[in-house]
Amino acid sequence: MTEGLDPAAYVTTRRYEPEDASRPAKPPRFLIEPLSAIRPVLTGSWLIKGLLPSHGLAVLYGAPGCGKSFVALDMSLHVAAGKDWAGRRVRQAGVIYVAAEGGTGFRKRVAAAREAHDIPISAPFGLITVAPNLGVEKGDAETLIREVREQCAVLKFQPGLVLLDTLARSIVGADESSSKDMGLFVSNAEAIGADLDALVVPIHHTGKSGTDRGMRGSSALHGATNAEWEILSGEGGKTIRVGKQKDGEDDVSWPFRLRTVEVGQDEDNDPVTTCVVDLLETPRHVSSAVKSKRKKLTGQASEFVKAASMAIDEAGEAVPHSQYVPFNTKGVKRQTLARYADQLGFLEGMAPKVRNSTLNRHIRTLAGDGYLGQWGNWIWLVS
Incomplete structure (x- = not known):
């Protein structure tokens, strides 16, 4: 320090001043909130009260054929309609469902679920049947964000929930077991959620072994999630289990069934059918739910x-x-x-x-x- 310079004066001379004092300084990117200004967020934390958060990344996963896509569709239509689901209050939000697997068959599922659960035709729900590539750094995240924004402006709704069915089809060519590749997917999914101010929910598979539990691939996905729903299927029936919930109750489950319904007739006048979800109970702790079923x-x-x-x-x-x-x-x-x-x-x-x-x-x-x-x-x- 220069001899004779008062330390207080030195601090003053080092203080940041905007280049143009007539214009307000640009807010810092890494803003510090002092303790006196920190307040809890008491509203808007949930899409489905206690089960599904309103922001971040959540995953719904299960073995092939367990009914995970049916559950994801049923849940998301209730969010779009703002109708209670699983006995829990639902905060209405626009929904974008990316059905990257089986878009043609998915349309009849949507029609059947809408009719079975009295979802109004005006509910803010949109379907995309083209798979985005979210497994590389310069993939389709920016394009997806831009096109969703543009089309939702025309459709007059704001998306609050984006589902990617499935994760595997959204990272074609990437390695699910690679922490780097899965990290890129997580980064892209989080960017979509942040830009659209929405929760992003990829639909994922369990491990490849017939007895593996847990999500397939790198644990980088698990570390990034705010919530995880596992779909289980056994001779005793099908169950939805919340295995992870960052800011709520985890280790709760509730049973459901898939009910076959007719959606119309084909060109030969034969019935065309699909399945809809019937929730059989409300969520409760796994210990008591397991014993009862x-x-x-x-x-x-x-x-x-x-x-x-x-x-x-x-x-x-x-x-x-x-x-x-x-x-x-x-x-x-x-x-x-x-x-x-x-x-x-x-x-x-x-x-x-x-x-x-x-x-x-x-x-x-x-x-x-x-x-x-x-x-x-x-x-x-x-x-």
Whole structure:
């Protein structure tokens, strides 16, 4: 510091001044809010109260054929109409549904769901049947944002919910298992949400193994989500489970069914059908919901649970911590369970391929019915 210069004067000389004092300074990009100015946001946080946030990134995922696209459509039409869903209040918002898989068949689903649930034809819902490429840095995010803005201005509604069905079709050529590629998708999805002031919901698949739980691909997606809905399907029925909720209640579930309806007739006067969603109960904690929907165990299912119980009692280990595994859970790996199932005669004498598919079927069914939990290669009993 220069000799004789008062420190206070030095600070004053270093203070930022705009180049043109006659014009207000441009607001800083990284604005500091002092403690005295910080207030909680009390309104507008939810699209579906306690289940679906109004902003950020949420994921709805499940195995092929579980009904995830039907659930996504049903939920989004209720948001567009502002109608209560799953017993929860809904804040109306415009919806853009990108049906990148099966656009032709999706139109009849929309028509059927609209009629089944009395969704008014004027509800702000728009369908796009062309898949954007969101898996590269210079992909279609900017074009999608611009064209949605332009067309919604003509349609006279503001989108508040954007669904991408499916994630895989929106990142063609990218590697789901690559943290870099998945990170690019997340960045593009977040840009869409920020520019449109909307929640973005990709529809995604579970792991490729028949018994894998959790979303397929890189964990970068899980780290970026505000909410995650998992669609489960077993012999006991179909279930929606909220496995992650940043600012709300997680680990809640509720059952649903797919009901076949006729939407018209084809050129041969044969009926054209599709399915609609019927929600059977309102959401509640998984522990109580699982117990109430369990089918009574009989025959092989009962014996298989006994084999799992014996395996865990005698050879169980602490299951590594995961967002999908309850705290302090004891379980066994699939190969250990297979060995105990062999001892009880379940898999004995089967060819390796048949043996593996039989084991997968039992695990998948009992997990869907609420008796077994499974994550990756680990299996445990649900209390």
